[in-house]
Amino acid sequence: MAHVRDLDPGSSALAYYGSELRRLREAAGLTQKQVGDIIYCTGSLVGQIETAKKPPTRTFTERADAALGADGALLRIWPLVSRSALPGWFRPYADLEAKATAIYTFQVQLVHGLLQTEDYARAVLEADRPGNLDELVAGRMERQRILHNENAPFLWMIIGEGVLHQAIGGGPIMRNQLARLLGYRKHPRIHVQVLPFIAGAHAGLPGSFNVLHFEKLPNIAYTEDYGPGNVSFNSLDVSLRSHRYDLLQAAALSLEDSAELIAEVMEDRYGKDQA
Known part of the structure; x- marks a missing residue:
């Protein structure tokens, strides 16, 4: 078993975080259990994070930073930790996503990652049986913080009706996920169709895709397959997908009718008596 003093802080963002957590805890003269008692977790969890065995959550980071008087030191490391959990091929796209002024996404099988609940995201990511599931979930949740920034992007998501019926994680998880989508019903910058x-045959039959708009960069198109995603700055690619998106918006239900359908499926398929 790894001992915290054997860890190289420069080996990973997780190890760096763990070493800083230990340094701050020891400087405060507290044991792992005492820190756990203060921030409402177990001393064992504190120890696992110090030894880079478990990734910290943002909530843990906020509480530990305050409890240890770190003056934001842990919070400043946190983005490095969450970003390190993303697949290497995905990070360039995540960086672009965070800079976008508008995100248009068509999803055939899943709710887009930016609007997933934590339980839904966990069930999706768990399907590949990764060894770092907790880190992947934390990374996906951190991505969603762009929606709460002062310069949050405009997000428009069109999902196939099948997404509502694909019981990812089971009834209760799906009910909460659909409830989250309904929570954006009156949101000024997030729209769900x-x-x-x-609708029958439609312009999105080739598969899911995203189109991102920027203030100072060329717009991009993004698609995923079983391998690494593909980012295209080619103006023709972007134009073709933008045209497809216009056709999909025209074929989709209105925002209000979409919300009504989501609510109907949530109650009929995932109601409390169906959980």
Whole structure:
């Protein structure tokens, strides 16, 4: 078992975080258990984070930073930790996503990562049986913070109706996920449309894609497959996908009708008596 004093702080963001947590704790003259008692977790969890065995959550970081009088030291490291959990091929896109002024996404099988609940995200990511599931979930949740920034992007998501029926994680998780989507019903910058089954053949049949708009960069198109995603700055690619998106918006239900369908599926398929 790794001992915290054997860790190289420069080996990873997680190890750096753990070493700083230990340094701050010892400077405060506290044991792992005492820190755990203060921030409402176990001393064992504090020890696992210090030894880079478990990734910290943002909530843990905020509480530990305050309890140890770190003056933001741990909070400044946190983005490095959360970003390190993202697959290497995905990080350049995540950086672009954080700079976008508008994000248009069409999703055939899943709710887009920026609007996933933590439990839904965990169930999605767990399907590949990764060894670093907790880190991946933390990274996905941290990505969503761009929606709460002062310069938050405009986000428009169109999902196929099948997304509502694909029971990712089971009834209770799906009910909470659909409830979250309904929570954006009146949001000024986040819009959700559903492409119904009755739409038949449509412009999104080739698969899911995103189009990102920027203030000072060229707009991009992004697609994913089983391998690394593909970012295209080619103006023709962006134009073709933007055209497809216009057609999908026209074929999808209105925002209000989409919300009504989401609510209907949430109650009929994932109601409390169906959980």
